[in-house]
Amino acid sequence: MTILVVTGTGTEIGKTVVTAALAATARARRRSVAVLKPAQTGLAPGERGDVQEVARLAGSVTELELARFPEPLAPATAARRAGMAPVRPHEVAEAAEKLAAEHDLVLVEGAGGLLVRFDDEGGTLADAARLLRAPVLVVAQAGLGTLNATALTVEALGVRELECAGVVIGSWPAAPDLAALCNLEDFPEATGAELMGSVPAGAGSLAPVDFRARAASWLAPDFGGSWAR
Template sequence: MGILIVTGTGTEIGKTVVTAALAAAALARGRTVAVLKPAQTGLEPGEPGDAAEAARLAGPVTPVELARFPEPLAPATAARRAGMTPVRPDEVAVAAEKLAAEHDLVLVEGAGGLLVRFDEHGGTLADAARLLGAPVLVVAPAGLGTLNATALTTEALRARDVRPLGVVIGSWPAAPDLAARCNLADLPDMAGAPLLGAVPAGAGALPPERFRAEAVRWLAPELAGEWDATAFGAGFAAP
């Protein structure tokens, strides 16, 4: 798996922290890693973006941004309002392939959900994944409402002949409610793809050294970790 696309069912659900955990787990296995953020929105030049945050948490990865737009909007909208050139799916694919020639793993982190538009022609992260022939990891929230959003995301991937690798819960609460506990069993069925990890809420605030040490415990072996879905689910079995 030289290139892995990381998307989400929405915004602010933990994509960057999951990306950092993926990078940390791969680094712990001795792999070289690049993190590619095609479109960073909501930040001015000089402010650290998502790729830089993933590198801060994970360690020595290569962080790359293709475009940055100042307003916190969908990339196509933010580019249009700023009078800037948008990033296009084919540019994302070319950049990812170049990084893959020099790294063992390239993590491509999207902006918002899967079908958020990159450009005025409706290009999306899903289009970049299709061009690359790369699998997509879906980051989802734990609680009520996540089943529908996750199913819609994986259906959209399959409709474009893109393989959903699995689902990772981006922010597992310290005291999960009934919906979150039930979703551990229901998410794989709804997604048609395995549950491959659960990152604890607040993980991004951990000191980097501790984050790197614990990341492998949050991710399944398919993602270079040690997390076991069956054992995790048994610890939170709903009555």
């Protein structure tokens, strides 16, 4: 795949670290990588955003952020409150296609979940993925409640005839509880999507050299890694 869209079942579940792991694994295979963040919210100009964090962890990648809004809100709301132009799905698709012409892999990291609004017309990351005809990877939580949230996201992809590239657990606890351990087995049947990796909690705090050395072990062979459930 040339373009992969990365979404999640919510916020703060590890999308950026998973994106960095994908980028690091691809870079280790000598593939050129670009990371596109359509809308970054909750940061002032000059502060480190998600694409910069991916580059710090994964190494040399092309970074592109289309818009930045100061308040930590959904992109449409943040843009409206800031009096700024929103990002629209066709703009995301156009930017990703331009990057794809010059890179082996383009990773498009969304904000929040699949159906978070980019604009007041209801445009979402799902709309951008549809324009791109790109597969969508879902980042999910490990523990209790994740099966329902993940199944809903996968179902939303199916309704829109979008390909689900699988599910990656964004933060696997060092001491998983019973629910998390059971979820490893239950993800495929309960959600209809294959489990394609698991990133350990705290991975984003590793030194970049250690992160890059370990990233492939967190991802399934379909993404160039060696992880197996």
